[in-house]
Amino acid sequence: MRWAVLLAGLALAATGCEGGQAADGDLDLPDPVVETEVTTDIDYVALGDSFSAGPFIGTMRTDPTGCARSRDNYPAFLADWLDVASYTDVSCSAATTADLYERMLMFDGKTTRPQLDALSADTDLVTLGIGGNDFGIYDSLIRCQDGRLSTCPVAELEADARKVAGRVEQAVRRIGQRAPDADVYVVGYPDILPTEGTCAAVGASEEVLGPVTRVAGLLNRSLERGAAAAGATYVDMEAVSKGHDVCAKGRAWVNGPRFRAGIAAPFHPKINGMRAVAAEVFEQVTGDEPEVTDYAEPDPDAIVLNQP
Structure with missing residues (x-):
């Protein structure tokens, strides 16, 4: 892809022409400056589960409501910073890889279309963050850390992760x-629990945490292997999120076990975690660091609503 060419347009700025002579001959006034909004021609589609959708971070989107998709998830930040021409986010909380191809039953009892239906021959950029809900891996890991090692099916979880x-x-x-x-970017999961x-x-x-974090690491290695085998780029969030797990207090990118409306679902990324993911993907796509913003504000004209 021609990312360097596409993104070079972001640096353009309209300037005034050479000043003209006033009618009375006394003043040399500049011609008015015409401001032109410049965007890339990237058509971006985001696919994934709750770690892409961002349940309960700030304001939820309603297209559809049952996916618990935040207006400040990492796809929204990425679409904003890349200044894309079009942006379609069909990530959905609780999605598995099967929901890429089949209608998904959402939290509100309604169904939404297969996520791959959002793709077309015009799509330039795809992010995919999925896999943790397959085989119930993440639900099992949370239950394991709440219980005892003797009740955690570690060997089974390791096999499923692979x-x-x-x-x-x-x-x-x-x-x-x-x-x-x-261009397809498979986005790994950040550290949720401490490795030490x-x-x-x-x-x-x-x-208890040792085996749990080992399974989480195996899951990320599976995402990396799957991406490489199919020719996609893997974005390693495990590596950059070290020291930002739930035990990191003010530096934590993920929420703890308590549901916090407007902040995040339990053991899910907060808005600072979403910014961190978007920044890492942006650097992979462009080779540059983004101008990080507090909130995601992609061009409203670029957002494609995703009705079920």
């Missing part, structure tokens, strides 16, 4: 069939 690689590979290949000219030690926000011993 299976995700094939599902991600298949997903990327099918994305390529729908959007043959698109523990804290009150976790409520589990180091003995």
Whole structure:
């Protein structure tokens, strides 16, 4: 893709022409400056689960309501910073890789279309963040850290985490069939739990957390293998999120076990975590650092509403 050419337009600014002579000959007034909004011609589609959708971060979008999709999730920040021509976000909380191809039953009892239906031959950029809900992996990990190691099916979870690689590979290949000219970025999961030690926000011993974090790491390695096998770029959020888990207090990118309306769902990214993901993807796409904003404000004309 011609990212350097597309993004170079963002630096353009309209300037006034050479000043003209006033009628009375006394004043040399500049011609009026015409401001032109410059955007890239990137058509962007975001696919994924709740770690892309951002449940309960700020204001939820209503297209559809049942996906609990935030206006300040990382796809929204990325669309804003890239100044895309079009932006379609069909990420949906609780989605699995199967929901890329089939209608999904949402939290409100309604269904939404397969996520891959958002793709077309015009799509230039795709982000995909999915896999943690397959086989109930993340739900099991949360239950494990709430209980005892003896009741946690570690071997089964490790086997399931490895299976995700094939599902991600298949997903990327099918994305390529729908959007043959698109660059695809598979986005990994950030650290949720500490890799060393523990804290009150976790409520589990180091003995329990060790196997839990090992399974989470295996899941990310599966996403990386699946992406590589199908020719996509992997965005390693595990590496950059170290030291930003639930035990990091003010530096935490993820919420703890308590539901906090307007902040995040339990054990899900907060708005600062979403900004961090968007920044990492932006750097992968452009090779540059973004001008980070507090909130996501993609051009309203570029947002494609995603009715079920």
